[in-house]
Amino acid sequence: MRPVRETAHRMPAAPTLPELYESHSAGLFHYFNSFTGKEADAKDLLQELFIKLSKRSIPHGIANMRAWLLRLAHHQAIDWLRKHQARRRAEEASSLEMFAVHDDPDQAELAKRLTTALALLPLEQRSVAQLKLWDGLTFEEIAEVQDIPLNTAASRYRYALEKLRSELRPLYDELKPS
Numbered sequence: 048m049r050p051v052r053e054t055a056h057r058m059p060a061a062p063t064l065p066e067l068y069e070s071h072s073a074g075l076f077h078y079f080n081s082f083t084g085k086e087a088d089a090k091d092l093l094q095e096l097f098i099k100l101s102k103r104s105i106p107h108g109i110a111n112m113r114a115w116l117l118r119l120a121h122h123q124a125i126d127w128l129r130k131h132q133a134r135r136r137a138e139e140a141s142s143l144e145m146f147a148v149h150d151d152p153d154q155a156e157l158a159k160r161l162t163t164a165l166a167l168l169p170l171e172q173r174s175v176a177q178l179k180l181w182d183g184l185t186f187e188e189i190a191e192v193q194d195i196p197l198n199t200a201a202s203r204y205r206y207a208l209e210k211l212r213s214e215l216r217p218l219y220d221e222l223k224p225s
Contacts (some may be wrong), residue, residue, distance in 0.1 A: 061105040082124040165216035172207035
């Protein structure tokens with residue numbers, strides 16, 4: 048009988064930078080775009096994030112790589128917002144179009160009103176709603192990404208939905224079949 052050797056459990060290797068980019072760049076771009084409202088700024092932030100990642104080693108054993116990257120992106124976006132506060136206020140006042148224009152006038156009107164309703168939300172609520180609705184994160188993941196308590200993430204989402212409902216109720220009533 049051969050003696051049983053104990054082998055050390057190996058942590059999976061950290062993903063390479065190209066693997067991270069391939070897997071997560073689209074979601075990170077969308078997240079940055081929700082902060083900046085401009086594709087060019089979002090691309091710049093995405094590029095800056097990956098430049099920073101290229102200059103450091105990616106820790107082994109990260110349980111949720113997506114949440115970890117979104118947390119880095121969140122901190123970077125907050126820093127960017129602090130630097131661009133005056134410009135950001137002017138852009139929000141002009142109600143940027145987030146959604147593609149559609150040939151259908153009803154879809155175009157819905158996109159316009161949804162963009163306006165989202166722009167009315169405070170940044171904290173808008174970012175939580177975006178992470179929940181468009182990125183599909185759980186409240187636990189949102190709390191981790193934004194470094195806030197779980198209940199705060201859930202309440203910001205609830206307040207965002209209440210405000211969106213009240214803003215979009217007239218459109219719903221208008222489009223609702225009789």
